[in-house]
Amino acid sequence: MTPYRPLTIINHPHYLAHDTGGGDHPECPERLRLIDRQLKASPLFPYITEKIARKALREDILVYHAEPYLFRLEETALKGQTYIDHHDNQICFESYEAILLAVGGCLTGIDWLEEQGSDLVFSCIRPPGHHAERAMALGFCFVNNAVVAARYWQRRYGRRKIAVIDWDAHHGNGIQDAFEEDPDVFYISIHEHPTFSFPGTGYAEEKGLGPGVGTTLNIPLPPGADDSMFLRALSKFVEPALELFQPERIIVSAGFDGHVLDDMSGLSYSTELYGVIGERMAALADRYCQGKLLSILEGGYHLEALAASVERYLLGLAKCK
Ligand SMILES: [Zn+2]
Incomplete structure (x- = not known):
């Protein structure tokens, strides 16, 4: 019996071309290089199939984002401006293409899950997405990858009820904004308490709006929260x-x-926690989704810890029960 289940990783070389200013910015191409290096040396490597992301279409992205914003984003990058909406959101000439490939990497992942028999897909993309709002870049995010992916899953494959589980350290304000009135998409976030942390949203009292009341769940943790507090949540x-x-x-x-x-x-959190999270996410996928799960890379900025934690997460995910 093999110790791991097969895993599909979605990637694209152009993700490295999204230059955020030459090294000082935390959301840097080196993040993906280190993950790649770590996985190549991992016992998981023989079980990994890599697939190349396709580009998302404008119509895929317009299910959430405003068209004037997309034009502005494209124009800002192509004009050679170095940021959009805030100095945090550094871009370059190649960034718009990388953004289309990042969100496309999630859609490619869904196609593999639905049509090619993959069960576990990790879209190893950048730039990240969960802070991006309808008409605004925020927190290194430009297009909301998870939001576009959820809508694509519904529209293309008729999967109505989608849960988005977000355990990035920060609240995914853009995902919440997209779905807070929608009872069919359940946004769940475990993050550092908004009083102490960017972007300042994600209080436990935020539970959804109108018909979507009850399908937003925010679990803020105090600064210093450790593995046991996460697992209890x-x-x-x-x-x-x-x-x-x-x-x-x-x-x-x-x-x-x-x-x-x-x-x-x-x-x-420890590196080991991410292994346990992987096992728990795989168990949820087994229980509700015939084992199928799409994981999308968001943040993670300490390069060595990021690479080790991604490996540990994927090992947990793919571990045979
Ligand atoms: Zn984050």
């Missing part, structure tokens, strides 16, 4: 809520900046 709140919701498909917004070495948050 997962058992006590996330798993029971999913049992009530009964998702047809699950998207994981996988951010690794809650690691104790990552100074983008005050959280204190």
